[in-house]
Amino acid sequence: MTEDEILSEFRSVDALLEGHFLLSSGRHSAYYLQCARLLMNPERAGRIALALTQKMPRELRNEIQAVISPAMGGLIIGHEMGRALGVDAMFVERPDGVFGLRRGFTITPGTKVLMMEDVVTTGLSSREAIAAIEAAGGHVIAAGAVVDRSAGTVDLGVPFFPLIQLNFPTYAPDELPPELAATEAVKPGSRK
Numbered sequence: 395m396t397e398d399e400i401l402s403e404f405r406s407v408d409a410l411l412e413g414h415f416l417l418s419s420g421r422h423s424a425y426y427l428q429c430a431r432l433l434m435n436p437e438r439a440g441r442i443a444l445a446l447t448q449k450m451p452r453e454l455r456n457e458i459q460a461v462i463s464p465a466m467g468g469l470i471i472g473h474e475m476g477r478a479l480g481v482d483a484m485f486v487e488r489p490d491g492v493f494g495l496r497r498g499f500t501i502t503p504g505t506k507v508l509m510m511e512d513v514v515t516t517g518l519s520s521r522e523a524i525a526a527i528e529a530a531g532g533h534v535i536a537a538g539a540v541v542d543r544s545a546g547t548v549d550l551g552v553p554f555f556p557l558i559q560l561n562f563p564t565y566a567p568d569e570l571p572p573e574l575a576a577t578e579a580v581k582p583g584s585r586k
């Protein structure tokens with residue numbers, strides 16, 4: 395899939411939102427990629443996961459023994475990546491503010507894990523998820539995401555394979571441009 399094809403899929407399901415958004419990191423943006431809308435169609439989600447596996451070298455793909463995603467955004471693409479790679483897909487979640495495995499999920503020590511996100515902006519959530527997976531005994535050998543909003547500048551400490559890289563500006567709360575400062579921000583994600 396080309397970048398244009400991927401962006402048209404976002405647009406075709408109204409998943410590329412324009413307005414004033416408060417992002418997970420606390421930064422603000424005039425754009426929001428609502429991956430849940432993109433992935434709500436199972437056929438499309440499966441196709442996107444397959445395209446993502448094609449971004450990874452075959453040797454790396456073959457090494458992956460489990461996919462683990464940070465909830466909520468990472469769940470659907472993580473599950474589809476598990477299907478595409480033929481391995482189990484689990485998730486970490488943070489009802490108390492810190493990512494951890496729940497629901498009976500366990501990792502055999504040393505299991506080679508793909509950490510799978512929907513969107514990476516600052517990489518904060520990805521780094522927290524990687525730390526949680528490593529703390530649970532997993533060995534994160536790569537990260538993936540549908541969208542890298544850092545335009546390739548983020549460092550997750552492991553090889554990172556996004557389907558598409560974008561560079562939508564983000565702003566600290568005290569440096570909002572006038573058009574954003576004039577409107578109330580909405581916060582689509584679930585980080586408290």
Ligand SMILES: O=P(O)(O)OC[C@H]1O[C@H](OP(=O)(O)OP(=O)(O)O)[C@H](O)[C@@H]1O
Nearest residue numbers: 418466467515516517518519583584585
């Ligand atoms: O790279 P970052 O700056 O961390 O931003 C990206 C994160 O933000 C979103 O999650 P969010 O915390 O909004 O919660 P959600 O997954 O429950 O929607 C998205 O799913 C990523 O996890």
Ligand SMILES: O=C(O)c1cc(=O)[nH]c(=O)[nH]1
Nearest residue numbers: 417418426427513515583
């Ligand atoms: O940084 C975020 O929180 C974020 C940005 C975005 O475009 N989409 C998303 O789901 N989260």
Ligand SMILES: [Mg+2]
Nearest residue numbers: 465466467468
């Ligand atoms: Mg998330």
